[in-house]
Amino acid sequence: MTENWTGRTLEVEVGAVAHGGHCVARAEGRVVFVRHALPGELVVAEITEDKGKSFCRADAVRILRPSPDRVEPPCPVAGPGLCGGCDWQHASGDAQRRLKAGVVAEQLRRLAGVEWPVEVEALPGSLLRWRTRVRFVAGRDGRPGLRAHRSHRVIPLEDCPITLEKAASAGLSRRKRPGTEVETTEDARGRVHVAEVPPGGKPRQLTGGTAVERAADRDWRLAAHGFWQVHPEAADTFARVVGEWARASRGATVWDLYAGAGLFASVLAGQVGQEGRVLAMESGRRAVADGRANLADLPQVRWECARVEHALRDVSGRPEVVVLDPPRKGAGRDVVESIVEAEPERIVYVACDPAALARDVATFSGHGYRLRELRAFDAFPMTHHVECVALLTRERG
Known part of the structure; x- marks a missing residue:
């Protein structure tokens, strides 16, 4: 049986990008999917998940040889073990698209x-303030935020820099019962719609409910939290x-x-x-x-x-x-x-x-x-x- 590597740190050279917001590295004959890294970097990677298969998952916790595409993440919780909402804040916009x-x-x-x-x-x-709709969740202390990557653990947020300001503020301004989900939408007219779903309960609209969007030369009136491009x-x-x-x-x-x-x-x-x-x-x-x-x-x-x-x-x-x-x-x-x-x-x-x-x-x-x-x-x-x-x-x- 393969030794469980969870918690182990490895020095690895990061290879190509893979589908899912990580890059591929190899260590001791195994594939390691590394988040918070970029192709060509030399990093210290900490194994975060190992289910005994031919691959495991890791976070780059120290960058020994940075890529020229690396930038400082604009969000303070965009890093190893923190918010799972973003994957590439440590890459320039051009690099993200490549x-x-x-x-x-x-x-x-x-x-x-x-x-x-x-x-x-x-x-x-911009790379920031583009997201018109988002769903936050209240953690054990009632503070709303987003979950860590591949985890139910909630990372409390003061702001979400990729979300439109009014939508972010409406979802993060008040403590809620732990496990409550708060969905906010800011429509084309700047109106914010807020709904909440308590644990095991039914959705409740707090403000708004019918959004007005603009596309294809017409106005659209639709459910604020239904499907529309973000x-x-x-x-x-x-x-x-x-x-x-x-x-x-x-x-x-x-x-x-x-x-x-x-x-x-x-x-x-x-x-x-x-x-x-x-x-x-x-x-x-x-x-x-x-x-x-x-x-x-x-x-x-x-x-x-x-x-x-x-x-x-x-x-x-x-x-x-x-x-x-x-x-x-x-x-x-x-x-x-x-x-x-x-x-x-x-x-x-x-x-x-x-x-x-x-x-x-x-x-x-x-x-x-x-x-x-x-x-x-x-x-x-x-x-x-x-x-x-x-x-x-x-x-x-």
């Missing part, structure tokens, strides 16, 4: 067999890219899967016109209600409140374009094969996880659809998360 590009490229290469030169684009704004520039940016690649014809039939409140459906509806047809499929009842209300002026949009993996089997007809924005786990084989059976000309895939995207690209590829375009966006600065938009078309000949 690291994320490397992850996307590596996942496509390893899981889909696709070589693709990836560039991660910055969204307008970065204030993300929704409009993604809607623009989806529209450019969808290019749906006047009068065409198109599908918007995992439609949320209908952001992409609104873009598609404008392309197909009133003589066209947009099927918007979404499982969240509140999101569908919000979508129907927001797009009431677009009769060509037909809503179906259902789980995509179940309902898509019964949808007939051939769409010209399919847009899908699945959850982090991806669409999966069944959904991909249902889309393929419908034989769309173009598929526009919005992905928040590069590994899930790569797995689904591999499945599409097995059915003759190839990756034609890819754009990646730094919609979650300081974290390891990256948003991608991909275009797939059927291989000819």
